[in-house]
Amino acid sequence: MAPDGNHPPADVLVIGGGNAALCAALMAREAGASVLLVESAPRAWRGGNSMHVRNLRCMHDAPQDVLIEAYTEEEYWQDLLKVTGGLTDEALARLVIRHSAGCRPWMRRHGVHFQPPLSGALHVARTNAFFMGGGKALVNAYYRSAEALGVRVRYDTPIERLELDGDRFVAAITSTGERIAARSCVMACGGFESNLAWQREAWGQNERGEWPAENFLVRGTRFNQGVLLRHMLEEAGVDSIGDPTQAHCVAIDARAPLYDGGICTRIDCVSLGLVVNREAARFYDEGEDFWPKRYAIWGRLVAHQPGQIAYSIIDQKAIGRFMPPVFDGTRADTLEDLARQLGLDVPTFMKTVNDYNAACRVGTFDHTALDDCHTEGLAPPKTHWARPLDTAPFYAYPLRPGITFTYLGLKVDESAAVRFGGRASANLFVAGEMMAGNVLGKGYTAGVGMSIGTAFGRIAGVGAARACGHRHPGFDQESRAMRPVPRAASTTTPSIHPTQEVDHAATH
Structure with missing residues (x-):
């Protein structure tokens, strides 16, 4: 984007238009950074898979408005450990869990409303907070708040690759060749679930001569093609995580x-x-x-x-x-x-x-x-x-x-920074589906995807603003209130690399 009086270069570029991207944009703007959010979809289809969500899995030590009884950190962790079969980073998982306990007041400030679950909604009244109006209402609330705060939004702007200087972000290149520079960047533009050719390649041919992915349906957006994800994995030299055949995959x-x-x-x-x-x-x-x-x-x-x-x-x-x-x-x-x-x-x-x-x-x-x-x-x-x-x-x-979303993605630490050869980038961050494989090696439990996107979206937004010299005192105070992540006590199972042999039949 050429700088001019109306559109100077942004401090923070956020790539994506769903929950994680919006959380990042809002946090960076709250910290005082100028923010440009680019969404690949047209305005009518904005929001990625977040349009289709219903709820957020929340830790709480006592009943809270729409949440009944208690759902402790340890119970949440044990649920996650069970469904992933141990294929999760305990430190990052517990970080997500703790952030889920304190995010709802912030969400409310940005126009998100909650309601008790409807009858028959997966029996999660104790563990999950439901959005009034569903994911579409959540997405619209965040966009209204972002625009009111001065976040600039561009639709129909898919990003194909990044310009990097070593492990530092310099600019993003759109599908039309436009160069968008910024001082820092958050990538939150989803997995590759919508890319049927990549799905076919990942799943291959089975013993019956079938190509299983040819019979897959995509529960969510058609715009998560994984173009930027593939560029980062195959050309940018980032540290990766996850098995390309693992995904939130539901019988529909x-x-x-x-x-x-x-x-x-x-x-x-x-x-x-x-x-x-x-x-x-x-x-x-x-x-x-x-x-x-x-x-x-x-x-x-x-x-x-x-x-x-x-x-x-x-x-x-x-x-x-x-x-x-x-x-x-x-x-x-x-x-x-x-x-x-x-x-x-x-x-x-x-x-x-x-x-x-x-x-x-x-x-x-x-x-x-x-x-x-x-x-x-x-x-x-x-x-x-x-x-x-x-x-x-x-x-x-x-x-x-x-297929809801895929788990192949970029490896991160607690800062949501993208890693290159074990080194954290100073100004390039990732959130949402693009890094969910750090927490979800396989399996799923209802609402945890929104927990991951919300936690790491907010963390990434704060980090991107900080890389430009802006601090978010409210979030810093909220983070200090959380107990330190117990890395020494971690029982994390080693991550699966995309090229590593895995048992594709294992499901629980």
């Missing part, structure tokens, strides 16, 4: 659109029935744990099934116990007719259902607890909420892998 309705289906396409009745592949066989424990801790493994599970298709089967007893998806399920008065409508082999399907029904040991059913309804002598088992499918009508929902 196979009838969903390729992009931007959002939360309404998710199928939440998996734990209330059974799931079969196109060969009419079960392949995983539908009742392994609470749905908020398991819903994000099911997309990956389906990705490993023939044709990347599966079917969630329930009976009338499940109706009213889960959030209805946007599309009606296939309905039948008999299980045989249901199988025929789905194109499944009827005898095989009936054997699968009959074996499951016979194995059910029904105790006291309680879908809000880890109840004692389980199977015996069945492989795979169903650990909780196992009840026979015996009450007509019966319903089925077709499932495909739905």
Whole structure:
């Protein structure tokens, strides 16, 4: 951008337009820095995947307005440790957890409102704060606040590469070749989930000769193509983290659109029935744990099934116990007719259902607890909420892998600084999906993506402003109130490098 009287060079350039980018822009502006935010999408599609979010996972030691009971740091950490299978940096994870405890007053000051969860919303009233109006309302509130504070915003401005001087940021280059200089920079422009060619390359061909990624759907934005991410990983020499096939990957309705289906396409009745592949066989424990801790493994599970298709089967007893998806399920008065409508082999399907029904040991059913309804002598088992499918009508929902965001990204420390050969850049920072793999090596639990984006977006914005000589006293005071991160006590599992051999079938 050529400097002129109306548009002088900014102190801080923020690349991206979703939650993490907006948090960074707001914090840098609050600190006194001039800020330019560039968003690749048109204004009508601004916000990235944040348009589709609903809630934020929050640590709290006592009940707080919309949050009931308590959700301590240690419980949050144990939940995260379990879903990632240890593939997380404990120091950075605990940093996110602690920041989640204090961010909501700041969010409110910028126009974000919270509400109690709706009935059936993943049973997370104790752990997650829901946004009134959802992610679109959050994004709009942040943009209004940013513009009121003097943050300049440009839409339709994808960044393809950076101009660097060693490990220092100098300028960003747009897709049209425009050069935008700034004194510091925050990258928060998402992963590569929308780039279907890169997904195909990462997943490759399976033993059946299929290219699994060809059957993936993208739950969120079409604009997260990963162009800048790939430039940083392959040309800029940054330290990287994560496996390119690991992602927040949910089982969604196979009838969903390729992009931007959002939360309404998710199928939440998996734990209330059974799931079969196109060969009419079960392949995983539908009742392994609470749905908020398991819903994000099911997309990956389906990705490993023939044709990347599966079917969630329930009976009338499940109706009213889960959030209805946007599309009606296939309905039948008999299980045989249901199988025929789905194109499944009827005898095989009936054997699968009959074996499951016979194995059910029904105790006291309680879908809000880890109840004692389980199977015996069945492989795979169903650990909780196992009840026979015996009450007509019966319903089925077709499932495909739905990618939300990818975990391959840039390695960071507590400052959110980009690292080059183990050295932290003095003026280049990263937040959101581009670095979420530091905390999420695999797996997911509801709302933690927003926790990561909010924490590191705010940290990156403060760091970028500080690199220009501006301090944020309020945030410095907030950070001092947090206990130090216990690096010496860390039990972190070593990070997976993108080129390292990994077990793509591991999911929990």
